[in-house]
Amino acid sequence: MFRIMYMSTSTGYMPDEELEELLKIANNNNKEKKLTGLLIVKGRTFLQCLEGDKENVLELYNKIIKDKRHDNIIDLVEENAEDRLFPNWSMGYRNLKSLDDIKSKKIKRILDVKELNIKKEEISEIIEEFISCY
Numbered sequence: 001m002f003r004i005m006y007m008s009t010s011t012g013y014m015p016d017e018e019l020e021e022l023l024k025i026a027n028n029n030n031k032e033k034k035l036t037g038l039l040i041v042k043g044r045t046f047l048q049c050l051e052g053d054k055e056n057v058l059e060l061y062n063k064i065i066k067d068k069r070h071d072n073i074i075d076l077v078e079e080n081a082e083d084r085l086f087p088n089w090s091m092g093y094r095n096l097k098s099l100d101d102i103k104s105k106k107i108k109r110i111l112d113v114k115e116l117n118i119k120k121e122e123i124s125e126i127i128e129e130f131i132s133c134y
């Protein structure tokens with residue numbers, strides 16, 4: 001099992017309908033490849049976690065980073081993992097209109113200031129906190 005997390009910035013304003021379309025495609029593709037994960041959108045910032053077989057995760061990630069709809073991709077985590085954090089989500093999704101919608105202080109911190117000196121160990125903790133909040 002392999003996991004990747006990254007942050008990125010959408011290149012232009014993405015209307016909700018476009019995001020929904022992206023999600024539909026992502027869910028179908030991910031189900032087929034037995035990939036799971038989470039996509040958090042806050043304004044123009046994306047935070048995504050992808051997990052599954054290493055080959056499939058890397059193949060998708062290489063496609064995603066070439067996607068012209070976003071750039072400024074910041075790799076947060078690439079790690080081997082025992083278990084999935086999101087076993088039931090082919091792509092869990094939250095569109096956060098306001099930072100006030102985020103109950104997790106740590107996620108808020110990342111999205112707010114794009115704090116990048118986060119330790120790897122902290123990422124899983126952050127995500128676990130996120131899951132338990134929603």
Ligand SMILES: Cc1cc2nc3c(=O)[nH]c(=O)nc-3n(C[C@H](O)[C@H](O)[C@H](O)COP(=O)(O)O)c2cc1C
Binds near residue numbers: 069
């Ligand atoms: C922020 C972001 C996250 C994405 N996440 C996924 C995803 O989880 N799964 C997926 O199949 N495509 C995802 N995509 C879309 C892919 O880049 C790609 O457009 C899509 O897989 C269709 O590829 P295809 O035309 O080769 O079938 C994402 C795109 C962006 C901008």
